[in-house]
Amino acid sequence: MPSLKDLRNRIASVKATQKITKAMQMVAAAKLRRAQEAAEAARPYSERMGSVLANITQAIGGGGDAPALMTGTGKDDVHLLVVCTAERGLCGGFNSQIARHARDHIRRLLADGKQVKIICVGKKGFDILRRDYASMILERIDLREVKTLGFVNADAIAKKVIHLFDEGAFDVCTLFYSQFKSVISQIPTAQQIIPAGVASTPAEAMEGGNAVYEYEPEPGEILSDLIPRNIAVQIFRALLENAAGEMGAKMSAMDNATRNAGDMINKLSITYNRQRQAQITKELIEIISGAEAL
Amino acid sequence: MAEAFKFELVSPERLLVSAEVESVVIPGAEGEMTVMAHHAPVMTTIKPGVVTVKNASGGEERYVVFGGFADIVAAGCTLLAESAVAVKDVDRADLARRIQEAKEDAADAKDDQARSKAEQFLSQLTTLEGAILPA
Numbered sequence: 001m002p003s004l005k006d007l008r009n010r011i012a013s014v015k016a017t018q019k020i021t022k023a024m025q026m027v028a029a030a031k032l033r034r035a036q037e038a039a040e041a042a043r044p045y046s047e048r049m050g051s052v053l054a055n056i057t058q059a060i061g062g063g064g065d066a067p068a069l070m071t072g073t074g075k076d077d078v079h080l081l082v083v084c085t086a087e088r089g090l091c092g093g094f095n096s097q098i099a100r101h102a103r104d105h106i107r108r109l110l111a112d113g114k115q116v117k118i119i120c121v122g123k124k125g126f127d128i129l130r131r132d133y134a135s136m137i138l139e140r141i142d143l144r145e146v147k148t149l150g151f152v153n154a155d156a157i158a159k160k161v162i163h164l165f166d167e168g169a170f171d172v173c174t175l176f177y178s179q180f181k182s183v184i185s186q187i188p189t190a191q192q193i194i195p196a197g198v199a200s201t202p203a204e205a206m207e208g209g210n211a212v213y214e215y216e217p218e219p220g221e222i223l224s225d226l227i228p229r230n231i232a233v234q235i236f237r238a239l240l241e242n243a244a245g246e247m248g249a250k251m252s253a254m255d256n257a258t259r260n261a262g263d264m265i266n267k268l269s270i271t272y273n274r275q276r277q278a279q280i281t282k283e284l285i286e287i288i289s290g291a292e293a294l
Numbered sequence: 295m296a297e298a299f300k301f302e303l304v305s306p307e308r309l310l311v312s313a314e315v316e317s318v319v320i321p322g323a324e325g326e327m328t329v330m331a332h333h334a335p336v337m338t339t340i341k342p343g344v345v346t347v348k349n350a351s352g353g354e355e356r357y358v359v360f361g362g363f364a365d366i367v368a369a370g371c372t373l374l375a376e377s378a379v380a381v382k383d384v385d386r387a388d389l390a391r392r393i394q395e396a397k398e399d400a401a402d403a404k405d406d407q408a409r410s411k412a413e414q415f416l417s418q419l420t421t422l423e424g425a426i427l428p429a
Contacts, residue, residue, distance in 0.1 A: 041308035048304055048372050052365050056337065151306035151377065216324050216338040222363065225339050229362075229376070236306055 004279070007272040011265060018261035024090070025254035032183070032247035038149065039180065039240040046233050053230060059219055067224040069162070069231070072195030073171045078115045080138075080170035081105065082161065082193075084177040084238050085125030086246040087144045092253035094178065094186060094246055095124035101188035102176045106133060117170055121157060121239070138164075149243055154236030161235075162228050165194060177238035178245040184252050186245035193234050196227060298350035299331040300370030303357060305378045310357065311347065318371060319346040320364050329364075329371050339363045342418045344381065344425055345373065356381040358422065360392070393419050 002010075057070075083102045085095045102118075102125070109116050118133060120126035120140045129137065139160070146153055161173060173194035178186040215222060296316045303311040318329045321343025345357045362375035379385070396416040403409035 038307070042306055044302075044309045045304045045306045045374060048302075048365070048374055052337070052363070052372075052374065055365070154306075155376075212335065214334060214336045216322060216336060219337075222337060222339055226363065233306060 001275075004272065004275060007268060007275065011268045011272065014261050014264050014268065018258055018265065021254045021257040021261060025251055025258060028091075028247045028251040028254060032244060032251055035240070035244040035247050036180075039237075039244050042237060042240055046237050049226075049230055049233050053226060055213070056219060056223055056226065059213055059215075067220075067227055069165065069194055069227045070196050070223070073168070075171045076114070078117065078170040078172075079109050080117045080119065080161070080164065080173045080194075082119045082121060082157070082173065082175045082235070083125045083129065084175070084235075084242050085120070085122035085128075086242065087123050087142075088246075089124060090253065091246050091250035092256075094249035095122075096128060097186070098176055098178050098188045099125050099128040101190065102129065103132065105174070105176070105190060106136075119157075119160070122242075143239075149236075149239055151232070151236055154239055155232045157235050158228060158232035161194070162231065175234065175238050177242045180241045180244040180248065183248040186249060191234065191238070193231050196230065297331040299333075301329075301347060302370070302372045303345065303347075303359075303375060303378055304372065305375050307377075310378055310380075311355075313347075314350045316348045316350050318348070318373075319344075320371075320373065321345065321359070322364070329366055332368055333366050333371070335368065336366045337363065338366075340373070340375070342415070342422050344422065345375075345378075358384050389419070389423055393423065 081102055083098065085098050089095065106116050106118075116133070116136050118129060118137045120129060120137060122143060123140075126137065126140045141157060141160075143149070143153060164170060165173070172192065175191045175193050177189060177191075179189045181187055298314040298316055301311060301313060301315040301318050302309065316330070320327055320329060320338070321340050323339040323341050326343070327338075340359060340362050342360045343358075345359055347355045347357070349355065357375075357378050357380050359373070359375040359378045362373065362378075365372045365374070393416065396412060396419055400409060400412035400416050403412050
């Protein structure tokens with residue numbers, strides 16, 4: 001049985017923890033709002049990009065001059081997985097969900113006899129995947145120093161991926177991230193970015209989009225400029241969704257933690273009060289029985 | 295007064311301009327062009343340069359863009375820029391850094407094709423710097 005002093009100490013420590021989790025929850029809420037705004041602001045670009053891409057592929061009609069990034073290498077042997085997770089923990093199952101999704105995918109690919117390479121964006125996914133697939137990890141991209149996620153960060157990752165593709169290091173590239181559905185629900189998602197599935201961007205063409213375009217320079221040249229940029233945009237979107245998802249997950253995890261701490265404090269307080277009362281009663285009995293004995 | 299049309303300038307981070315404008319000067323890859331209402335549909339890549347927007351209300355705004363492309367249809371013009379800032383907010387240090395990077399790229403280029411591409415990019419950047427310096 002813990003003494004009264006022990007109980008008092010425990011209550012104090014749980015209270016301190018509760019204060020911390022409460023503060024973290026509020027910080028996450030503020031960051032979530034910012035992350036959501038950033039994701040919202042980035043949406044017009046990727047939408048326009050989708051419609052432009054749809055227009056131009058329609059114009060080319062999948063002709064022979066479509067770049068390899070779009071048509072693929074014609075093989076399906078080496079897979080590159082870009083796994084995007086958060087840099088920090090304490091956000092519930094957020095990171096492990098993405099990692100599990102990626103791991104399932106890796107197992108399936110390995111069972112089919114494919115070769116797998118991994119690029120980890122974010123520390124947490126790297127920590128999890130390192131345990132089983134350390135030899136497959138090509139690189140780990142660290143975004144911890146990055147305060148506000150910019151397009152340059154995504155562009156750097158895209159350049160690396162495209163460089164690897166040009167070297168013929170892989171045939172298919174899949175992006176793993178968590179889709180931000182709401183504060184309480186993030187869906188781990190796999191999205192193939194190379195070869196680019198154009199059908200996956202069913203964007204409405206702009207008004208008059210069916211008009212005959214003039215291209216400057218040639219459509220093929222524009223397309224070969226556009227596809228790498230589109231990959232960067234996809235990665236950027238994934239990173240933004242991830243950032244919002246992380247904050248959402250962190251917020252609800254910290255909300256739970258705060259509530260649990262509250263429950264614990266209640267329970268401990270009851271034990272503490274009961275024990276104190278028991279001690280007072282005991283002392284009273286001792287005094288009374290002492291007086292009666294005289 | 296010329297007829298107004300819809301112009302949008304979008305960078306990956308945000309939507310910078312979405313307004314009714316009278317004319318827009320775009321630094322196209324194959325020369326500058328001015329877009330006005332009812333322009334024939336054109337799609338073009340753009341080089342680093344200054345976009346000049348003349349608002350329907352009469353004001354004029356200038357933005358620096360670093361590459362991207364423009365999608366022009368009769369209904370309007372959308373400019374997807376890799377990065378875009380208003381001329382008055384241009385960060386000179388950032389521009390100097392880009393020029394430095396371009397110089398390094400030109401110096402490490404492996405073959406002639408890559409080098410001429412890098413040098414072309416560099417000259418576009420220095421022209422851009424010259425164009426906005428007095429501003």
